[in-house]
Amino acid sequence: xxxxxxxxxxxxxxxxxxxxxxxxxxxxxxxxxxxxxxxxxxxxxxxxxxxxxxxxxxxxxxxxxxxxxxxxxxxxxxxxxxxxxxxxxxxxxxxxxxxxxxxxxxxxxxxxxxxxxxxxxxxxxxxxxxxxxxxxxxxxxxxxxxxxxxxxxxxxxxxxxxxxxxxxxxxxxxxxxxxxxxxxxxxxxxxxxxxxxxxxxxxxxxxxxxxxxxxxxxxxxxxxxxxxxxxxxxxx
Numbered sequence: 762x763x764x765x766x767x768x769x770x771x772x773x774x775x776x777x778x779x780x781x782x783x784x785x786x787x788x789x790x791x792x793x794x795x796x797x798x799x800x801x802x803x804x805x806x807x808x809x810x811x812x813x814x815x816x817x818x819x820x821x822x823x824x825x826x827x828x829x830x831x832x833x834x835x836x837x838x839x840x841x842x843x844x845x846x847x848x849x850x851x852x853x854x855x856x857x858x859x860x861x862x863x864x865x866x867x868x869x870x871x872x873x874x875x876x877x878x879x880x881x882x883x884x885x886x887x888x889x890x891x892x893x894x895x896x897x898x899x900x901x902x903x904x905x906x907x908x909x910x911x912x913x914x915x916x917x918x919x920x921x922x923x924x925x926x927x928x929x930x931x932x933x934x935x936x937x938x939x940x941x942x943x944x945x946x947x948x949x950x951x952x953x954x955x956x957x958x959x960x961x962x963x964x965x966x967x968x969x970x971x972x973x974x975x976x977x978x979x980x981x982x983x984x985x986x987x988x989x990x991x992x993x994x995x996x997x
Contacts, residue, residue: 771893782933788887795907821883852950857881
């Protein structure tokens with residue numbers, strides 16, 4: 762008998778977010794603070810004390826990536842290699858289709874805080890709950906945005922009990938799946954632009970991702986900076 766019920770948890774969280782609520786959700790690289798409505802996203806931003814230039818990330822899957830991103834064939838192969846062939850999480854930055862109905866229907870403030878220079882950041886392949894809720898997101902056309910469940914610059918959290926009380930206090934739903942899978946990295950997702958191949962964050966599984974890029978695409982990513990190999994993730 763299963764001890765986890767990600768589909769049920771995803772439905773409960775999505776209903777709360779569609780109604781204007783906020784959810785703390787587990788994914789393989791840390792706990793996230795997610796919402797779907799403008800006021801809730803603003804509350805997240807203010808409670809976390811985020812710097813004005815910080816952007817929201819979107820919870821995505823392969824369907825949402827194909828629908829909203831505009832990438833080259835090589836870019837698509839790179840994403841598939843990382844997230845499908847090697848089954849790793851990825852914070853994907855890629856050009857987006859700004860005319861797509863799902864993006865055009867967004868509140869202007871959400872759109873402004875979630876895109877930059879025509880690109881959209883999307884977290885892909887981050888575990889069972891992430892898989893279940895992104896499937897519902899695509900099915901219902903409810904785009905989900907947010908960032909890590911922590912005060913800004915206070916580090917990604919890998920257990921619910923480690924999340925600051927003021928962050929937990931704004932959540933209408935908390936899904937607790939215990940210690941997350943990639944906690945030994947002590948880092949959130951690696952952020953990679955699949956077109957420019959710029960590394961925007963050296964995060965979880967970075968060395969694996971760099972190895973994939975070199976072995977299969979003959980692209981050499983930079984070494985992880987020494988400081989980030991010993992300093993816990995600051996989250997976002």
